[in-house]
Amino acid sequence: MFNVRVRDHIMIAHSFKGDVFGPAQALHGATFVVDVTFRRKELDRHNIVVDIGLATMTLKAILAEINYRNLDDVPAFAGENTTTEFVARWIHGQMAEAIKAGKLGPDANAVDALGVELGESHTAWAGFEGPLS
Numbered sequence: 001m002f003n004v005r006v007r008d009h010i011m012i013a014h015s016f017k018g019d020v021f022g023p024a025q026a027l028h029g030a031t032f033v034v035d036v037t038f039r040r041k042e043l044d045r046h047n048i049v050v051d052i053g054l055a056t057m058t059l060k061a062i063l064a065e066i067n068y069r070n071l072d073d074v075p076a077f078a079g080e081n082t083t084t085e086f087v088a089r090w091i092h093g094q095m096a097e098a099i100k101a102g103k104l105g106p107d108a109n110a111v112d113a114l115g116v117e118l119g120e121s122h123t124a125w126a127g128f129e130g131p132l133s
Contacts, residue, residue: 001112004049005037006056010063014071014082021081027070032084033119034063036095037129044107054104062094084126088116092128099132 015027036059038050066074071082080086092114099108117127 001039001041002043002049003037003039004052004055005035006052006059007033007035008056008059008063009033010067012066012069012071012082012087016081016083018081027072030084030120032087033125034059034091035115035117035119035127036091037115037117038108038111039113039115040111042110044110046107048107050108050111051105054108058095058098058103059091062091062098065094084118084120085128088118088126088128091118092116092130096132 009032011029011031013027013029016024018025036055038055040049043049066087071077071087076090077086095114095116098104099111099114102109104111111132113129113131115127115129117125119125
């Protein structure tokens with residue numbers, strides 16, 4: 001399978017509910033390195049997976065919705081623990097919708113799977129990967 005990965009970053013604030021989160025129940029900040037990987041079995045007619053420029057611009061636009069925000073105040077996340085895994089799944093969904101809407105070009109609809117990883121530090125990261133359906 002072929003793949004292309006693009007990267008950006010976000011800075012957010014949030015808090016968690018539940019004893020399992022210990023001190024992270026209090027409002028705190030996080031900076032995430034965001035990697036999005038596009039996978040497909042065959043290259044398109046231009047011998048690419050996706051247009052890297054369009055993928056980069058689309059990721060930046062998606063992240064702009066939550067960058068420098070307190071995720072506790074984002075209506076789409078109301079009542080949710082915005083864990084790294086949860087945010088990765090949200091980014092995956094937003095990128096999948098962008099692909100379906102043609103924002104990565106007409107050939108990007110042949111992408112088979114999409115992976116999103118958020119790096120919390122140099123030793124910890126979480127993500128979500130799944131097919132485009």
